[in-house]
Structure formats: C-alpha cells, structure tokens
Amino acid sequence: MSTPMVIADKVGKRFGHTEILKEVDLTVRRGEVTCLLGPSGSGKSTFLRCVNHLERIDSGRLRVGGELVGYRQEGTVLHELNEKDIARQRSRIGMVFQRFNLFPHFTALQNITEAPRRVLNESKEEADDRARELLTRVGLSGREHHYPAQLSGGQQQRVAIARALAMRPELMLFDEPTSALDPELVGEVLSVMRDLADTGMTMIVVTHEMGFAGEVADQIAFLDGGRVIEHGSPDAVLGNPSHERTRAFLSKVL
Numbered sequence: 391m392s393t394p395m396v397i398a399d400k401v402g403k404r405f406g407h408t409e410i411l412k413e414v415d416l417t418v419r420r421g422e423v424t425c426l427l428g429p430s431g432s433g434k435s436t437f438l439r440c441v442n443h444l445e446r447i448d449s450g451r452l453r454v455g456g457e458l459v460g461y462r463q464e465g466t467v468l469h470e471l472n473e474k475d476i477a478r479q480r481s482r483i484g485m486v487f488q489r490f491n492l493f494p495h496f497t498a499l500q501n502i503t504e505a506p507r508r509v510l511n512e513s514k515e516e517a518d519d520r521a522r523e524l525l526t527r528v529g530l531s532g533r534e535h536h537y538p539a540q541l542s543g544g545q546q547q548r549v550a551i552a553r554a555l556a557m558r559p560e561l562m563l564f565d566e567p568t569s570a571l572d573p574e575l576v577g578e579v580l581s582v583m584r585d586l587a588d589t590g591m592t593m594i595v596v597t598h599e600m601g602f603a604g605e606v607a608d609q610i611a612f613l614d615g616g617r618v619i620e621h622g623s624p625d626a627v628l629g630n631p632s633h634e635r636t637r638a639f640l641s642k643v644l
C-alpha cells in the first residue's frame with residue numbers, strides 16, 4: 391500500500407476566537423476522488439486552503455504525499471518551513487477556484503505557460519507544446535490565442551484546469567468549480583474533470599453537483615459546522631445517510 395496522498399488527523403483551524411475546522415479527519419488515497427459536501431460556511435474552502443497551505447492549521451496534523459504541510463518534524467518538535475520549501479510543497483498541488491482567476495491580458499496559451507516557464511524553468515517551446523496538448527485535452531484546441539474575455543465561462547474554467555495541470559500536480563483541488571457557471575456550461579467542465587479522474591489523478595472536489603459526486607467520487611465526506619460528520623462511499627452517504635444533517639442537506643440539493 392502506498393502512503394495516502396492526504397491525511398488529515400484532527401485538523402483544527404480558528405479565525406480569531408471562532409473554530410472553523412474541528413478535529414477534521416480525512417484520508418485521500420492516491421488515484422481517488424473525494425467529494426466534499428456541506429452547507430455554505432461549513433469549512434470546505436478553508437479545508438482546501440489548509441491542504442494547499444494558504445491557511446495555517448492550529449492543531450492536529452496534515453500530511454500531503456507523506457510530508458507535513460508547512461512543517462518539518464524533528465523528534466517531537468515542529469519547525470515551520472521556509473518560503474522556498476512551502477512553494478515546493480505547493481507546486482505539487484493544483485487548485486481550481488469558483489472564479490477562474492485567469493490573467494485577463496494573457497491569451498489562453500500564455501495563461502497556461504506562465505507558471506511552468508517561471509517556476510519550472512521550461513523553455514518556451516516545451517511549455518507551448520505542453521499547453522497545446524493540455525488545451526486539446528480540455529477540448530479547446532484552436533483557442534490558444536483567445537483572451538479570457540473572448541471565451542465563455544465554461545471555456546475559461548477549462549483553461550484554468552489546463553493551467554493547473556501544466557504544473558504536473560500530484561493532487562488537484564477543486565473549490566466549487568462550476569458554481570459560477572451558467573447551467574448549460576456546467577456539463578463541459580464536469581466532463582473534463584471526469585476525464586481527469588479516469589486518468590488516475592487524485593482529486594478533492596468541493597461541489598454541489600450531486601450527479602457528479604455520485605458517479606465519480608470514490609469517497610464522499612460531509613462537513614457541517616467544521617466537522618466531518620459523515621464519510622463513506624457515494625452509495626452510503628448519498629443513498630443512505632446516517633446523519634440527520636446530511637439528510638436535510640441532501641433533501642435541499644437533490
């Protein structure tokens with residue numbers, strides 16, 4: 391058995407005096423898709439941001455690829471990593487947000503090649519070739535010279551996915567990637583995500599798309615008030631939830 395990609399062990403996070411995450415336990419195995427469900431404000435985005443070390447956890451342990459996120463342990467003492475090591479950890483993780491956050495003054499191709507060229511020191515030719523390959527993979531060959539404003543929301547989100555993949559991540563985090571899209575554009579983005587899952591990418595997906603969660607997830611975790619109150623197979627969590635809060639949530643979104 392290989393080490394799991396993500397292990398959250400009683401992860402806690404506060405903002406001021408408010409506990410946002412409370413002893414969150416979650417294991418994400420390599421090659422698996424975990425969907426995180428839960429009402430607004432339950433801590434889903436905060437958890438993803440902790441995995442990517444955009445937020446620092448206050449208690450518990452969080453490991454990605456076997457390494458503590460943001461720390462190195464010597465004996466029983468934790469030492470905070472320096473910026474360079476944090477950047478190295480982060481570069482293994484791709485993140486896709488609700489808002490695509492593309493650079494408006496860059497073409498699709500330039501959006502995708504910017505980080506590989508700057509961070510991975512790829513040559514222009516290498517980065518361009520790979521970006522074209524990725525654009526094809528997300529169904530956007532021929533759009534390489536389009537600017538974000540010339541693309542639909544669904545197309546922009548697919549460029550954002552290609553941009554994340556260009557960094558060759560081991561883990562992809564999606565935070566409500568289809569929530570800002572017009573309904574008719576949701577399917578094309580979910581279809582790209584499904585293909586990505588089929589290639590064996592490890593993914594954590596925060597979503598309200600229950601069809602996607604039911605079909606693609608290996609595991610579903612349901613967050614409520616900063617706690618994982620239920621987790622298991624899609625059949626178990628969606629089909630036969632044991633918690634009243636999960637049932638109430640599902641009855642609203644299904």
Ligand code: ADP
Nearest residue numbers: 405406410428429430431432433434435436437
């Ligand atoms: P979700 O993604 O499930 O909707 P979030 O993780 O965004 O939930 O937020 C969980 C809670 O943490 C919310 O009550 C939110 O207001 C609070 N919160 C999120 N970010 C911050 C912050 N930077 N400072 C203070 N409170 C925050």
Ligand code: MG
Nearest residue numbers: 434435436565
């Ligand atoms: Mg959120």
